[in-house]
Amino acid sequence: MIDISTNHNLFVIARALHVIAVVLWIGGVAFVTTVVIPYLKNSHSPESRLHIFESVEGKFSFQAKLTTLLTGLSGFYLQYVTNAVTSIQWWVYLMVFVWAIFMTVLFVLEPLFLHNWFHRQAEINSEKTFFILQIMHIVLLAISLIVVFVGVAGVHGLFY
Numbered sequence: 299m300i301d302i303s304t305n306h307n308l309f310v311i312a313r314a315l316h317v318i319a320v321v322l323w324i325g326g327v328a329f330v331t332t333v334v335i336p337y338l339k340n341s342h343s344p345e346s347r348l349h350i351f352e353s354v355e356g357k358f359s360f361q362a363k364l365t366t367l368l369t370g371l372s373g374f375y376l377q378y379v380t381n382a383v384t385s386i387q388w389w390v391y392l393m394v395f396v397w398a399i400f401m402t403v404l405f406v407l408e409p410l411f412l413h414n415w416f417h418r419q420a421e422i423n424s425e426k427t428f429f430i431l432q433i434m435h436i437v438l439l440a441i442s443l444i445v446v447f448v449g450v451a452g453v454h455g456l457f458y
């Protein structure tokens with residue numbers, strides 16, 4: 299027989315873990331976007347700029363992969379549990395969309411070619427490459443924050 303209270307506790311724990319994973323992951327993206335990139339753009343030579351960025355990115359990469367996986371696992375679990383009573387809400391599709399973008403960048407595009415492409419471009423034209431990098435980060439951060447807003451609003455009944 300299904301134990302409702304145990305399931306409910308698991309659901310609440312999964313929800314808290316989901317939020318912690320999102321905080322660490324999107325918080326890291328926010329820090330890189332609003333602090334690291336502007337700092338490097340304004341105060342470093344092209345060579346040290348590239349070197350520092352790749353070192354910082356290398357350190358964040360593992361954390362980003364881990365928190366993205368944890369967000370997905372907890373998210374799919376939450377959906378699996380709630381699906382018993384409701385159908386999939388439109389804002390959950392938005393979460394999966396943002397998650398899929400990051401998964402593709404972190405696990406497919408980066409190792410396949412993005413890392414090398416960025417390195418080459420930064421050596422050829424540092425200003426332009428860091429500008430593109432900054433725009434991409436701003437766009438990803440903006441989409442992520444919209445999804446956080448819509449997610450919280452959705453869960454807490456704003457759209458009913």
Ligand code: HEM
Nearest residue numbers: 320370373374376377393394396397442445446449450453
């Ligand atoms: C595979 C990807 C994901 C799935 C399947 C998923 C699924 C879910 C589900 C089902 C809920 C609702 C839980 C409930 O009814 O209480 C939820 C909540 C939430 N999710 Fe996701 N999610 C995913 C990724 C993301 C991403 C990428 C973000 C942020 C960028 C995010 C942010 C949130 C937030 C902020 C909440 C609301 C928490 C609350 O206020 O209690 N999720 N997620």
